[in-house]
Amino acid sequence: MAMVFCRGCGKEIHETAVSCPHCGCQQAAAVGNIKSQSVAAVLAAFVGGIGIHRFYLRSPITGIFYILFCWTGIPGLIALVETFIYAFMSQESWARKYNSGVMSEPVHIAIRVLVLFFPVAFVVGVLAAIAIPAYQNYRLKAEAAKSTVSIEVPRHVGMVAAHSAIVIPAAKPANATLVA
Numbered sequence: 001m002a003m004v005f006c007r008g009c010g011k012e013i014h015e016t017a018v019s020c021p022h023c024g025c026q027q028a029a030a031v032g033n034i035k036s037q038s039v040a041a042v043l044a045a046f047v048g049g050i051g052i053h054r055f056y057l058r059s060p061i062t063g064i065f066y067i068l069f070c071w072t073g074i075p076g077l078i079a080l081v082e083t084f085i086y087a088f089m090s091q092e093s094w095a096r097k098y099n100s101g102v103m104s105e106p107v108h109i110a111i112r113v114l115v116l117f118f119p120v121a122f123v124v125g126v127l128a129a130i131a132i133p134a135y136q137n138y139r140l141k142a143e144a145a146k147s148t149v150s151i152e153v154p155r156h157v158g159m160v161a162a163h164s165a166i167v168i169p170a171a172k173p174a175n176a177t178l179v180a
Contacts, residue, residue: 005092005101015102027101035098037107041086041115048079053086057098080119087115 002015008025019026035057043053051066066075086094087107095103 002103004103005095007101010096010101033099034102034104036104037086037089037091037094037098038105038111040098041083041107041111044079044083044086045115045118048083049073049076051075051079053079053082083115087112 003012004015004017004027005011006013006020006023006025007027008020009023011020011022013020013022013027017027040053040057043056047053049066050070051063054060054063054066066079069075091103091106095101
């Protein structure tokens with residue numbers, strides 16, 4: 001005994017009802033044409049940048065625009081937002097919008113976890129791609145700075161003080177040169 005939502009008033013009615021007992025609206029039989037919320041979320045996540053999820057959801061015009069503008073990256077960003085919408089939309093809203101009021105199975109929890117995990121992993125990856133080369137550059141500069149050490153030693157000549165620098169190379173610490 002599955003329940004569906006009325007196309008007119010949105011109240012819950014039996015799936016075999018021809019018309020709504022509350023408002024009298026005629027119901028369409030959409031038994032074989034139910035769109036899965038899980039499939040739509042996965043399609044939007046992985047191939048949403050080219051609009052495959054829009055074709056799946058019976059919106060071919062929008063899908064064509066996704067294909068035409070996929071080179072800009074904008075459809076990919078829109079598909080990312082739609083992935084979150086599809087994964088976390090309530091079953092009732094999904095049934096009204098895409099299944100003519102017929103309820104489908106809920107989104108699997110693993111899909112919801114993946115939808116939350118992948119953007120976080122992407123941001124961490126981008127930050128690592130920026131931070132790791134910067135850190136390596138910092139280490140190279142620090143190693144180069146350690147290779148020579150300059151020490152200034154005051155030297156008194158008569159009444160006038162003169163400054164000298166002693167440079168100690170890292171490779172030969174026993175040899176110290178006095179630079180005047």
